[in-house]
Amino acid sequence: MNLSEIRKNLHQIPELGFEEFKTxxxxxxxxxxxxxxxxxxxPFTGIVAEYSVGKGDYKLIRADMDALPIEEETDCDFRSQHPGKMxxxxxxxxxxILLGLIEKVIQADLQQNILFxxxxxxxxxxxxxxMLETGFFDSFSISEAxxxxxxxxxPLGTISSKAGIFFANTEEVDVIFKGKSAHVAFPETGKDALKAGIDFLRIVEENLQKNFTIPDTIRCVFGKMEAGTVRNAIPADCKLEGTIRAFFDDDLRKIKEILEFSGKEIAEKNGVQTKIKYLSYYKAVKNEKTLYQKLKSVCRKLNLKFEEAEAVFTGEDFGYFSEKYPGLLFWLGANQGEKQDLHSSSFLPDEKAIPIGVDVFFKLIKSE
Known part of the structure; x- marks a missing residue:
């Protein structure tokens, strides 16, 4: 297979979550x-390719399929053909990489049961x-993911990971205040939802500072705030959209407690109503120590540079797999001489990383 062409074809047809029909x-x-x-x-867009060679455990290797609602700004000749998606x-x-791994496993006639x-x-x-809730994977004995x-x-080809918690628990949250609109000339007849939102941000920050060492252990950030309809009226509604992140489950629960009692306190103080909605959630990724050691050994055999990683507040739903099975997630260096951020409109990993990823995966599933 021509993996370079496959990557270019996939890059041109980015699709959002559960809409990956062309993909x-x-x-x-x-x-x-x-x-x-x-x-x-x-019944949705997921795929599992089962490679069975007899009795024994299965090893699971996962690749994600979806793209982001971002307008591409790279200058490559295989840019997204889907406006606003990248x-x-x-x-x-x-x-x-997963397709390349499949080909390599089959060509080598590898005697190992695998779920791609x-x-x-x-x-x-x-x-x-x-995918896990379908129960499909429960009929397989999976030893590693x-x-x-x-x-x-x-840098291109550098591998980085760590044992234990690698990626944090992350959860999106909306906080909504509902008051009563009034003309600014008669504010006493209204209930200011915007003021409640501002007070909420202040008291949440104070309570977080009392309970945590920030920013080392947790993140609680509200990046978007909407309120009101016109400049000369007290806002009846205020909505804050944020994200909470923590390495440990107890810390995430504590953040939620702070949001809940802070919201209640501010609502009572301002005479408004409040509602807190928790949205998408990523389980923390925890790397099995034995698999982490195996990764370091594979890097030595392949003469690849390995760097000890730090735990990051990035969200990754591979955490659901690493919760259910002994798991390992690692970074694969793919910059093209200039550092680029994930989720950037100019992000374009070097295709030379593809065969490196294939080789690392192959060695991981081949070694015992």
């Missing part, structure tokens, strides 16, 4: 070339959780 069709067209695989599909997180590379998982909707819509993520900040 699914393209991947299936490639998988059907391999009679050694048993292909499983779902593979700005490298999932096109992830899928290409193409997972939709990693970007906030719970694709991993939905692997995933990688390209990095625009690491």
């Amino acid at each position: 699914q069709k393209f991947i299936l067209s490639i998988l059907k070339q391999f009679p050694q695989l048993k292909i499983h599909t779902f 593979h700005a997180c490298g999932h096109d590379v992830h899928m290409t 998982v193409f997972q939709p909707a990693e970007e906030g819509k719970g694709g991993a959780k939905k 692997f995933a990688l993520h390209v990095s625009g900040s690491l």
